[in-house]
Amino acid sequence: xxxxxxxxxxxxxxxxxxxxxxxxxxxxxxxxxxxxxxxxxxxxxxxxxxxxxxxxxxxxxxxxxxxxxxxxxxxxxxxxxxxxxxxxxxxxxxxxxxxxxxxxxxxxxxxxxxxxxxxxxxxxxxxxxxxxxxxxxxxxxxxxxxxxxxxxxxxxxxxxxxxxxxxxxxxxxxxxxxxxxxxxxxxxxxxxxxxxxxxxxxxxxxxxxxxxxxxxxxxxxxxxxxxxxxxxxxxxxxxxxxxxxxxxxxxxxxxxxxxxxxxxxxxxxxxxxxxxxxxxxxxxxxxxxxxxxxxxxxxxxxxxxxxxxxxxxxxxxxxxxxxxxxxxxxxxxxxxxxxxxxxxxxxxxxxxxxxxxxxxxxxxxxxxxxxxxxxxxxxxxxxxxxxxxxxxxxxxxxxxxxxxxxxxxxxxxxxxxxxxxxxxxxxxxxxxxxxxxxxxxxxxxxxxxxxxxxxxxxxxxxxxxxxxxxxxxxxxxxxxxxxxxxxxxxxxxxxxxxxxxxxxxxxxxxxxxxxxxxxxxxxxxxxxxxxxxxxx
Amino acid sequence: xxxxxxxxxxxxxxxxxxxxxxxxxxxxxxxxxxxxxxxxxxxxxxxxxxxxxxxxxxxxxxxxxxxxxxxxxxxxxxxxxxxxxxxxxxxxxxxxxxxxxxxxxxxxxxxxxxxxxxxxxxxxxxxxxxxxxxxxxxxxxxxxxxxxxxxxxxxxxxxxxxxxxxxxxxxxxxxxxxxxxxxxxxxxxxxxxxxxxxxxxxxxxxxxxxxxxxxxxxxx
Numbered sequence: 001x002x003x004x005x006x007x008x009x010x011x012x013x014x015x016x017x018x019x020x021x022x023x024x025x026x027x028x029x030x031x032x033x034x035x036x037x038x039x040x041x042x043x044x045x046x047x048x049x050x051x052x053x054x055x056x057x058x059x060x061x062x063x064x065x066x067x068x069x070x071x072x073x074x075x076x077x078x079x080x081x082x083x084x085x086x087x088x089x090x091x092x093x094x095x096x097x098x099x100x101x102x103x104x105x106x107x108x109x110x111x112x113x114x115x116x117x118x119x120x121x122x123x124x125x126x127x128x129x130x131x132x133x134x135x136x137x138x139x140x141x142x143x144x145x146x147x148x149x150x151x152x153x154x155x156x157x158x159x160x161x162x163x164x165x166x167x168x169x170x171x172x173x174x175x176x177x178x179x180x181x182x183x184x185x186x187x188x189x190x191x192x193x194x195x196x197x198x199x200x201x202x203x204x205x206x207x208x209x210x211x212x213x214x215x216x217x218x219x220x221x222x223x224x225x226x227x228x229x230x231x232x233x234x235x236x237x238x239x240x241x242x243x244x245x246x247x248x249x250x251x252x253x254x255x256x257x258x259x260x261x262x263x264x265x266x267x268x269x270x271x272x273x274x275x276x277x278x279x280x281x282x283x284x285x286x287x288x289x290x291x292x293x294x295x296x297x298x299x300x301x302x303x304x305x306x307x308x309x310x311x312x313x314x315x316x317x318x319x320x321x322x323x324x325x326x327x328x329x330x331x332x333x334x335x336x337x338x339x340x341x342x343x344x345x346x347x348x349x350x351x352x353x354x355x356x357x358x359x360x361x362x363x364x365x366x367x368x369x370x371x372x373x374x375x376x377x378x379x380x381x382x383x384x385x386x387x388x389x390x391x392x393x394x395x396x397x398x399x400x401x402x403x404x405x406x407x408x409x410x411x412x413x414x415x416x417x418x419x420x421x422x423x424x425x426x427x428x429x430x431x432x433x434x435x436x437x438x439x440x441x442x443x444x445x446x447x448x449x450x451x452x453x454x455x456x457x458x459x460x461x462x463x464x465x466x467x468x469x470x471x472x473x474x475x476x477x478x479x480x481x482x483x484x485x486x487x488x489x490x491x492x493x494x495x496x497x498x499x500x501x502x503x504x505x506x507x508x509x510x511x512x513x514x515x516x517x518x519x520x521x522x523x524x525x526x527x528x529x530x531x532x533x534x535x536x
Numbered sequence: 537x538x539x540x541x542x543x544x545x546x547x548x549x550x551x552x553x554x555x556x557x558x559x560x561x562x563x564x565x566x567x568x569x570x571x572x573x574x575x576x577x578x579x580x581x582x583x584x585x586x587x588x589x590x591x592x593x594x595x596x597x598x599x600x601x602x603x604x605x606x607x608x609x610x611x612x613x614x615x616x617x618x619x620x621x622x623x624x625x626x627x628x629x630x631x632x633x634x635x636x637x638x639x640x641x642x643x644x645x646x647x648x649x650x651x652x653x654x655x656x657x658x659x660x661x662x663x664x665x666x667x668x669x670x671x672x673x674x675x676x677x678x679x680x681x682x683x684x685x686x687x688x689x690x691x692x693x694x695x696x697x698x699x700x701x702x703x704x705x706x707x708x709x710x711x712x713x714x715x716x717x718x719x720x721x722x723x724x725x726x727x728x729x730x731x732x733x734x735x736x737x738x739x740x741x742x743x744x745x746x747x748x749x750x751x752x753x754x755x756x
Contacts, residue, residue: 111553112552112553113552113553114553115553115563115567116563116567117551117553119567176571176574180567180570180571180574181567183566183570184563184566184567184570187563187566188559188562188563188566189553189554189559189563214570214573214574215573215574215577217574218574218575218577218578218580218581219577219578219580219581221578222578222579222581222582222699223581225695225699226582226585226695229670229691229694229695230671233669233670233671233673233691233694234670234671234672234673234687234691235670235671235687235688235690235691235692235694235695236670236671236672236685236687236688236691237585237589237688237691237692237695239671239672241672242671242672242685242687242688242691243589243592243593243596243685243688244589244688245588248585248588252581252585255581520552520553
């Protein structure tokens with residue numbers, strides 16, 4: 001099935017020149033790179049916010065002025081809100097699907113492009129427009145509601161909530177369009193011989209994600225529109241004064257935002273499946289189980305939203321039901337974990353940097369997942385609700401899970417995307433700093449939460465000082481790790497050695513075309529005769 | 537809709553990344569239906585909100601519905617159903633290469649959309665005139681409202697019909713685009729994917745109105 005690279009060295013990067021050719025491109029690979037640049041930028045902005053928050057929490061403000069970095073609590077709330085909103089809506093949700101998914105899903109299927117290339121480009125412009133609306137609030141009345149925009153505060157505050165939620169609405173539109181494109185591409189554009197059960201697990205994960213994007217995002221969209229209408233016209237649906245119900249907003253919001261948690265993690269699981277199979281040189285253990293557990297997680301995720309609301313006053317019966325269903329999510333998730341571990345078992349494991357990130361994922365995600373089960377238990381959640389325990393839990397999932405996988409996947413596919421190799425030493429060094437720094441930052445937060453430190457607070461009592469100091473030092477280690485990683489990427493693009501067609505010896509289709517791929521991905525349409533992980 | 541009469545050669549209409557017209561047609565159709573799922577879910581969430589509050593305050597919703605003129609709503613229902621018919625006819629006509637008649641049918645569809653919006657405009661301005669503003673802006677004295685939270689009914693009324701009206705306007709825009717392309721000769725018996733796609737969108741928008749009409753005008 002091997003294909004020679006394009007004879008005259010033409011590829012998707014050099015086939016057309018100039019900024020305009022990028023801004024008007026419908027090539028899924030170029031759109032993936034455009035998403036990469038924007039997401040990296042927002043990650044930088046959101047990261048700076050996080051560093052500021054940690055810096056503020058380095059010491060309590062016991063003596064006026066000492067230990068206080070930000071001007072006052074209001075500024076802290078704003079930084080907190082922008083950190084959350086930027087990281088969720090502009091980094092983690094689009095992250096893996098829009099960058100790696102856009103780039104590799106069509107190639108994984110042996111297709112020339114996604115089903116609707118123009119809509120794919122439109123989704124990038126939607127994303128940019130939505131992001132611009134959200135960023136615009138920064139220059140009007142900075143919002144301070146937290147990324148969840150809970151009513152009634154979000155309606156009564158004098159800040160630009162309307163502009164912000166419209167931004168999130170438009171970005172949601174972009175997410176829907178990407179999901180729609182992926183579903184149709186998977187169903188209709190597979191190469192000859194590429195059956196559903198020969199698709200790489202990354203594609204299965206993206207497919208499950210796309211279903212969530214399609215089914216959950218419209219509910220967020222209408223919720224945000226109703227919130228805007230509530231604020232502008234006082235329609236009364238979320239307003240207790242008119243018999244409306246602020247808790248209904250929470251129900252609507254989490255009906256989207258809980259599946260959104262899986263929109264964030266499922267693609268990461270897909271990346272990890274690829275990495276573990278490739279670097280264990282072994283047929284993946286339990287292909288079908290991993291593939292269908294993604295769909296299982298997607299299905300269950302629609303019935304667990306109430307676990308965000310155990311203390312909101314919903315009925316005890318509802319709480320108990322949500323508690324049990326939430327624990328059910330652990331089953332398909334554990335199926336994946338055990339299958340990955342079983343794949344590594346007796347494999348010829350090599351510890352290249354992408355594999356290090358995958359192993360880091362397994363370790364951190366296990367902690368994030370198990371603490372999630374703890375939080376699903378009603379009496380424990382009532383104690384831990386709105387403490388740093390919850391903060392630590394979801395950072396272990398979102399950062400320890402999704403960002404680790406994104407980094408791992410990025411290093412893994414870097415040679416294919418840019419046709420260059422990066423410095424393995426630098427990549428490993430960046431992993432060491434990120435992994436250690438992450439644990440130093442967030443593990444103490446579990447203890448802080450158990451001690452009762454509430455989240456979202458500008459200040460704390462001196463008892464919490466030591467652990468907060470450790471946590472802040474950890475954030476500097478993470479920063480160092482990402483700076484090294486950025487340097488490795490820039491250096492790789494500028495001076496890296498030319499990458500061979502298949503540097504890792506992996507079996508999926510993207511490694512059977514040249515690095516970087518030609519404009520239409522393959523010189524000759526591939527015909528698939530075997531599964532994606534035929535290592536033995 | 538039969539796909540038998542689509543050519544299987546790589547004709548000029550087929551985009552570069554599709555193998556043939558059938559694949560393009562199937563993809564387009566699946567894409568538009570998936571998009572319709574998101575539309576229905578979006579309206580579905582408002583309907584859930586409506587259901588909850590109607591359950592809590594049935595008398596208030598009944599009072600609100602009495603303020604609306606069901607005759608105008610009924611005329612609008614008929615107008616939209618008729619426009620769905622002309623939309624469907626236009627696809628049939630294009631498949632038979634009767635382009636001029638198809639363009640006429642599309643024009644009538646746009647006209648129906650416009651009639652709907654004009655009636656909607658008069659309904660809204662009349663309500664404003666009477667003091668039936670949404671939510672807390674409802675003029676209690678002027679409207680002699682029996683229920684203190686009647687504004688919520690009108691909150692739902694304006695949100696639901698407003699969002700629906702916005703979809704009608706978008707649909708009219710899309711059909712205008714179809715009309716221009718039809719007159720230009722882009723569509724014929726071998727190629728009509730955009731017409732069918734916009735058609736499905738238009739039918740769903742009509743269908744949503746079929747739900748909104750009884751829920752808002754006839755309830756209680």
